[in-house]
Structure formats: structure tokens, C-alpha cells
Amino acid sequence: MKLHLKIWRQNGPSAPGNFKDYEMDHVSADMSFLEMLDVLNVTLVKKGETPIEFDHDCREGICGSCALMINGNAHGPDTGTATCQLHMRRFKENDTIVIEPWRAKAFPVIKDLATDRTAFDRIMAAGGYISVNTGNAPEANSNLVGKDTSERAMDAAACIGCGACVAACKNSSAMLFVSAKVSHLAQLPQGAPERAKRVRGMVTQMDQEGFGNCSNTGACEAACPKEIKLENITRLNREMVRAAFTE
Amino acid sequence: MASIKLFLKSSVGRKFLVGITGLGLSGFVLTHMAGNMLMFVGPEAYNTYGHKLITNPFIYIAEVGLLAIFFVHMGLALCLALENKKARALAPSQKPSNCEKDARLGSRYMVHTGILVFVFVVLHLITFKYGPYYPVSYHGVEMRDLHRLIVENFKSPLYSGWYLFSMVILFSHLVHGFSASFQSLGFFSVRNCLIKKMGWAFAFIIAGGFFIQPIYGYFYGGN
Incomplete structure (x- = not known):
């Protein structure tokens, strides 16, 4: 599956952030959303770019670490699931996915998609x-x-x-x-x-x-x-x- | 005493005050709407009702109380809304969410509908309370012919249109406001089936009642 990603990049708490476009090819529908970001990060590292920072830990919906706004939805479009439990089968070929950090003054961005909670x-x-x-x-x-x-x-x-x-x-x-x-x-x-x-x-x-x-x-x-x-x-x-x- | 002070200063306490004053105002619009229904009985019943209200010595106490409730409700709600805006802090390129998991429209625009209701109330007072004085006399008692003033105003399609629009706005404000007040007071959740239905019913009764009055006035006025 081919995807267009718009991901929030921000160098530090006081740096101005903005959306950056990324194109992804051959995304498997069986991947979890975070695995898709892992794959993207590997390609970024290979190209010598800075990988995208995002929070994650248990990846089974209990630790509360993962935190992404996906197309304006906290934890993505599914109800009752954390970002780590969201799978790429929820998306379609050629979808554009907007990924942002949590939005709140009390949760300042540390870097990219990681916020200080x-x-x-x-x-x-x-x-x-x-x-x-x-x-x-x-x-x-x-x-x-x-x-x-x-x-x-x-x-x-x-x-x-x-x-x-x-x-x-x-x-x-x-x-x-x-x-x-x-x-x-x-x-x-x-x-x-x-x-x-x-x-x-x-x-x-x-x-x-x-x-x-x-x-x-x-x-x-x-x-x-x-x-x-x-x-x-x-x-x-x-x-x-x-x-x-x-x- | 210290704990009551802390409560009233907290976000929860201020929302409590917004909720309780909101319910007070809801009670006022209900009596206002019910009283206005006398216009269907006839000019004499309506004008006599208005005369009895205005000549009651307690009217000044009631007016001051109502004004106080109104300004506490509005002042606190605006103050809270400004804090909320500050807490959000979206970058210019980030759009406000408009997504599958979003809340109902009416609940997201309470400040906007509230401000429109305020504009309506001010204009409403200028038109009626401080509007032209037409004298009329029943059984030797002279009083204000409010019925004539109302019908005169509702004859204008522009005024009636604005009135009806404002009632739609009030409806939206009440649907959320009524049930949300009970949540802020700690009684029922807005998800409570009964309170949700009561909110809809209350908003429907108020807006519906105020809706038929200008329509009646428009046709009664000889259009």
C-alpha cells in the first residue's frame, strides 16, 4: 500500500514546528501503525536524516506511552484502542495521514511527536x-x-x-x-x-x-x-x- | 470556609457557578415564555399580566437578582473560555480537529451561541422594555399596551426573522446547557439518558413556545 504522510517535525520545545511530507511504498496492511513509523525511521536513518521521535513502550495498549493525533483523532480513528493497537489495514491505498503530537499547552513538545506529560x-x-x-x-x-x-x-x-x-x-x-x-x-x-x-x-x-x-x-x-x-x-x-x- | 473559597476559585467550582446560574436563567426563560402565551388569550389578559408584573414592588429585587445571575453566568463563562483558548495552543498550520471522534456541534459552540443570545437580549430590551409607550385602559386602569407593541414589531418580516433565528441559537445553547449544568453540579452525567432527553425537551418547549409567538404576530398583524 502506498501512503502519503504529513508528520509534525519540531526540533525542540521552543523551536517552531511544521508539517513535513513523507511518501511510503509497500506498507503492509498487517503492520501496526507504530511499525509503519519504525520502517519509515529506518529509511530516514539510511538516508542520513534524523529519525522521527515518538513515544512508545509496551505496544499492547496498557502503558499509556504512545500518543499520536492521527487525522485529528487522538489514537487514530478506532474507538477504545491506543495508537499501538491501530493497524494499517484501517487505511486505504493512497491515503494521506496527518500525524501530530498531543495538542495542549500543558503537554509541551519535547521533539517531533513526543510530548512532556x-x-x-x-x-x-x-x-x-x-x-x-x-x-x-x-x-x-x-x-x-x-x-x-x-x-x-x-x-x-x-x-x-x-x-x-x-x-x-x-x-x-x-x-x-x-x-x-x-x-x-x-x-x-x-x-x-x-x-x-x-x-x-x-x-x-x-x-x-x-x-x-x-x-x-x-x-x-x-x-x-x-x-x-x-x-x-x-x-x-x-x-x-x-x-x-x-x- | 477556606475549603469553600478554594472550591469557588477552582475550575470545578467556577463551572458549578456557571451551571447553577444557567439553570436559574433557564427557569427565567421558562416563565417568560409561559407568561407570553397570554398573548393568545387576548390583548387585555396580556397587558394586565404585564401591568401586574411591573407594578409589583418585588420586581426591582427580582430584576437585580436576574441581572446578577446573568452577569455571573456570562462573566465566568467568558473567563473560562479565555483560559481554555490559552490551554489549547495550536500552531497556525494545525487545524482544529474535525474528525470521527469529535463532540456534538452545539456543545463546541456554547460561547458563540451564548454571545448571540446576549446580543439578542440587549436588542430585545431596547425594543420592548425601553420601546415606545402606548397607553391603554381597562376598567379604568391605565397601563402599557404591550400587545400592540409586540404585534407591531412582529409585523416586520425582518424582525420576525431575526427573532426566529435567535430562538434557533437559544435552542442549540439550551440543548447542551441544560444537561451540562447537571453534570457541572455533580448530579447526572450528560450521557444520562433521562437528563439528555430532558435537555432536548426543555430546549424544544422554550424555543417552540417563543417560535409560535412571532409567527402569530406576523399573521395577526394583518400581513
Whole structure:
């Protein structure tokens, strides 16, 4: 398959970036999207050019490293998948594919398609944990959690922190990410004691990092590779109101 | 107290205020629309309703309250929208996404539709509240003939057209705004089936109600 690629090239955080055109021939439909970029990088290296920088790690949709805007879609056109799970069979002969880094001021470009997402780590450090010593796994029946609650918490815990929600949001808001972390912990007996302190800390840090505000459009939910639900944002709002009346 | 202050300063808290004031304004348009329906009963019923409203001593308190709600809603929403624009930071060659996974149109243009509604409200007040005073008298009580003023304005196809256009804009603003308010307040997600339907129904009732009034005025006015 023959493809026309328009890829964002940017030398460093403060350098101006622009799109560069690349032509690719003989792309196999069985390749993953990242393998296609690997092949392109090999040809660039052979020609003596600088390869394209992009983030990747596990390549099986769990680590949250890969992060590409593909034709304006975070993680490409498929729903519920990360960039690494996207395959070239999704594209047709002679397609033009526009590849960009995540779009947000709070995620500055490091180089080309790689962005600095440590803002998420700082939000996590502001309360996305429980303050207890972890030891061996406790006896299963010592902490009873209802099935519905555990399912909701588990669904929220599926967030891999890739930042697709921020990239897809027209406001670059990190609400879906923060709400997933808050929802995950606030509903469980281990996380409940610190829920007010946690939500205050995480939301304050989120605002300081320069993410935008939620306007409830739902673009984040559509882009999320782990299908984190919008109702988590409702829960975050509720937690924040609750925290306003808690010491 | 410190935690309430922190809440109101946060993005979540400010969205909460936008949501709650939005619902307040929704309540106002509902009563306004329902009250206007009296124009179908007849000029006397309509004018008497207007007279009773304006001569009520509490009207000034209600007006100040409504104005405050209006400006909090608008001021905060604009302030948040400016922050959002700053957070996005697209390079000139990057186009805003228009893709398979994008959000619904109405939800993406809340600021734009909101500004249009504001322009409409200002013009609306100039035309009606501060418009010409036609006296009329029923049972010895002199009052303003608002019915005549309305029919006179709606007789103009240009004015009626602008009015109808503004109601379409208000419809779009309400469809998203109504359900989104409940999400911002932490009650229901905008994905909640019931609240989504309620948003559509509410927007439909408001815009529909305001829609038939200029159409009626246009034909009643002798066109």
C-alpha cells in the first residue's frame, strides 16, 4: 500500500514546528501503525536524516506511552484502542495521514511527536494515592466492597494516563484523567478517608498546570483508549462540592 | 470556609457557578415564555399580566437578582473560555480537529451561541422594555399596551426573522446547557439518558413556545 504522510517535525520545545511530507511504498496492511513509523525511521536513518521521535513502550495498549493525533483523532480513528493497537489495514491505498503530537499547552513538545506529560505525574503526586503502608495482600473478606462499587472503581482504574482526553478536548482539559483517578479511589474503603484532601489537591494541581476547563462536550470519552466514562467527571464535580464542606 | 473559597476559585467550582446560574436563567426563560402565551388569550389578559408584573414592588429585587445571575453566568463563562483558548495552543498550520471522534456541534459552540443570545437580549430590551409607550385602559386602569407593541414589531418580516433565528441559537445553547449544568453540579452525567432527553425537551418547549409567538404576530398583524 502506498501512503502519503504529513508528520509534525519540531526540533525542540521552543523551536517552531511544521508539517513535513513523507511518501511510503509497500506498507503492509498487517503492520501496526507504530511499525509503519519504525520502517519509515529506518529509511530516514539510511538516508542520513534524523529519525522521527515518538513515544512508545509496551505496544499492547496498557502503558499509556504512545500518543499520536492521527487525522485529528487522538489514537487514530478506532474507538477504545491506543495508537499501538491501530493497524494499517484501517487505511486505504493512497491515503494521506496527518500525524501530530498531543495538542495542549500543558503537554509541551519535547521533539517531533513526543510530548512532556509529567504534568500528569505532578497531579498524581498531589493526592492520587492512599497514605498507608502496603504490605502483603490483606485477607479478601476483611474489607467488603459491593460488586457495583468495585466494578465502577475498577472501570475508573483502567485509565492508563496517556493524555488522549486532553489532546481530544477542545479546551485541553484534564478532567477525565483526574476524575478517573478520583473516582477509582474515593469509592473504595481504602481511598475514602482521604477523599476530600485528595480531590482538592488534584484539582488545584490540575488548574496550576494550565489545563483548560471542562465544557462537558464528551470528546474525551470518545477518544479514551480505555473507554473511561464521562460519569466520572460528574463524580469528580460531586466530590469537589463535598470537599468544599469538609475540613 | 477556606475549603469553600478554594472550591469557588477552582475550575470545578467556577463551572458549578456557571451551571447553577444557567439553570436559574433557564427557569427565567421558562416563565417568560409561559407568561407570553397570554398573548393568545387576548390583548387585555396580556397587558394586565404585564401591568401586574411591573407594578409589583418585588420586581426591582427580582430584576437585580436576574441581572446578577446573568452577569455571573456570562462573566465566568467568558473567563473560562479565555483560559481554555490559552490551554489549547495550536500552531497556525494545525487545524482544529474535525474528525470521527469529535463532540456534538452545539456543545463546541456554547460561547458563540451564548454571545448571540446576549446580543439578542440587549436588542430585545431596547425594543420592548425601553420601546415606545402606548397607553391603554381597562376598567379604568391605565397601563402599557404591550400587545400592540409586540404585534407591531412582529409585523416586520425582518424582525420576525431575526427573532426566529435567535430562538434557533437559544435552542442549540439550551440543548447542551441544560444537561451540562447537571453534570457541572455533580448530579447526572450528560450521557444520562433521562437528563439528555430532558435537555432536548426543555430546549424544544422554550424555543417552540417563543417560535409560535412571532409567527402569530406576523399573521395577526394583518400581513
